[in-house]
Amino acid sequence: MTSEIIFLTLRTAAVATLVIVPPGLAVAWLLARRSWRGKSLVETLVALPLVMPPVATGLILLQLFGRRGPIGGWLHSLGIDVVFTTKAVILAMAVMSFPLLVRAARVAFEEVNPRLEQIARTLGASDTRVFVTITLPLAARGIVSGMLLAFARALGEFGATILVAGNIPGETSTLSLSIYNLVQLGRDDEAFQLLAVSVVIAFGAVWLAEMTLRKTAAKP
């Protein structure tokens, strides 16, 4: 039972992190390297899940992805239901972790000397090649650190998840939801076991993120 909860949490958090990498990097790059109309609006929107009550974010997701919601209705017609499934857990985790990844990746892109990208262009490289061979490798540590932070944030997701995914054992009951459940049922011993597991995993993820960044800082 415990291992099932741990595995579900790790799996959903990992998938959520991977899912947000492509759009997260795209948004971060656009924020770091381009100026465009509506940029500050997008910046604010991206940061919103960081400051809004997670339950409110969950309610928005529920409205959007419910069967009668604009996105959920369309998905339902394709035979895909999101709400109260493992997909909803991933969705909630992804939305809540997205700002952390974008922030870290944006800083990482901003720290890449634009001069290097310019020189790469004068040497005949296309924009794509510049991104893949210069920008991405030089920003890699910051991006990986951001991914680890996003992953750690996803592991602990509670408020948005419980609204949009419910608390279904084996399907949507992640570590934090299970801890809450066990405390409600008075099964404190089991809750403390899961608490210990959460602490270890979260500590590991954040510690790795810090180590990754420190190595960047130490580079001359």
Added chain:
Amino acid sequence: MSVRIDGVVLPLAPFALEVTAELSARATAITGPSGAGKTSLLEVIAGLRKPTRGAVAIHERVVFDREQRIDVPARARRVGYVPQDDALFPHLSVRRNILYSGATMSIEDVVAVLEIEPLLERGVKHLSGGERKRVALARALLSRPEVLLLDEPLAGVDPDLRRRVLDYLVRVRDEFPIPIVYVTHDDEEAAHICDEALLLERGRVVRRVSL
């Protein structure tokens, strides 16, 4: 004629770069005080900055013409730009830096002239100032440029090393038939390398001298 700059206007604070010039010597120096717009002029030629007016041609090939809406991107201008800070790619070895342009030509000539053979497998972080300059020059040369744009190649180089780097620059000028545009604020250096000098002040060419 290697580079023709025709009525180029580029607003800089607190003045505008306004240049019309033909750079036809084997090596032309752009001299002048700091902040005169020398680097900006190189960036205009390289396609890294967009003038608000005027035209630029490299060997009669128009690479920028505001009126005709021609703006060849930097990657297709075939300029070998060596910026003041070298801008070597810090995550790549010397060999991968100089091969970045994907040049198919043999690297031996360039490597021999600049004497960088022993450096090839090193990471660029472990290079001295003079070595960095030579690697940056090699990288620019191997992209088979039609013009070399050198921005203060001796800036930040140890005084003892200046003479040696200068000798390498002379060798590059003599061994490879590529016209050089050489930005410097040092007249002596300009006279050593270049046949002609344009003096730039507050964005305008105020004097043109043969050296």
